[in-house]
Amino acid sequence: xxxxxxxxxxxxxxxxxxxxxxxxxxxxxxxxxxxxxxxxxxxxxxxxxxxxxxxxxxxxxxxxxxxxxxxxxxxxxxxxxxxxxxxxxxxxxxxxxxxxxxxxxxxxxxxxxxxxxxxxxxxxxxxxxxxxxxxxxxxxxxxxxxxxxxxxxxxxxxxxxxxxxxxxxxxxxxxxxxxxxxxxxxxxxxxxxxxxxxxxxxxxxxxxxxxxxxxxx
Numbered sequence: 001x002x003x004x005x006x007x008x009x010x011x012x013x014x015x016x017x018x019x020x021x022x023x024x025x026x027x028x029x030x031x032x033x034x035x036x037x038x039x040x041x042x043x044x045x046x047x048x049x050x051x052x053x054x055x056x057x058x059x060x061x062x063x064x065x066x067x068x069x070x071x072x073x074x075x076x077x078x079x080x081x082x083x084x085x086x087x088x089x090x091x092x093x094x095x096x097x098x099x100x101x102x103x104x105x106x107x108x109x110x111x112x113x114x115x116x117x118x119x120x121x122x123x124x125x126x127x128x129x130x131x132x133x134x135x136x137x138x139x140x141x142x143x144x145x146x147x148x149x150x151x152x153x154x155x156x157x158x159x160x161x162x163x164x165x166x167x168x169x170x171x172x173x174x175x176x177x178x179x180x181x182x183x184x185x186x187x188x189x190x191x192x193x194x195x196x197x198x199x200x201x202x203x204x205x206x207x208x209x210x211x212x213x214x215x216x217x
Contacts, residue, residue, distance in 0.1 A: 058105050176191040
């Protein structure tokens with residue numbers, strides 16, 4: 001028996017039910033060559049990037065629509081200061097929740113882009129947030145260069161975005177870590193802008209690397 005056959009048989013001898021199910025599904029779908037497998041993998045990566053862009057679109061739209069709604073509601077109250085103040089308090093509470101949502105969505109845009117990048121480059125789907133962003137950061141730092149939006153390296157960008165997401169998702173009193181923003185009374189608004197910019201740059205950098213590898217994103 002040839003060496004290659006023995007190596008394959010060893011792998012088959014240790015195959016799991018999940019791995020066998022995947023191999024069977026691929027064969028039934030007609031994926032019988034390396035090129036066909038590569039094309040299917042690229043499709044998965046592109047779909048992951050579409051999810052990332054969808055999250056980014058929603059993150060940007062949430063805050064934009066909130067500002068327009070605030071202006072519209074205040075105008076509808078007319079000149080009555082009492083009604084305007086009451087409306088503003090209600091809108092501000094809603095606006096805070098939407099800022100939180102925007103910050104969170106922007107981070108998840110980065111997560112999905114990072115996960116697609118790691119799958120394509122390393123042929124491994126990593127789901128753990130800390131691990132996948134660390135691995136993506138290493139790829140981006142080497143193949144795309146440092147981000148232009150900030151002086152932070154890629155690993156710190158992912159850490160920063162995730163930290164902001166954790167604050168707005170889990171704390172009623174989010175600390176976004178910038179006293180200047182607190183002084184201006186705009187901590188969440190500024191954090192939203194930061195996460196949006198980080199997400200935009202992350203997706204662009206991931207696409208740059210993927211395009212170099214022949215993925216039509």
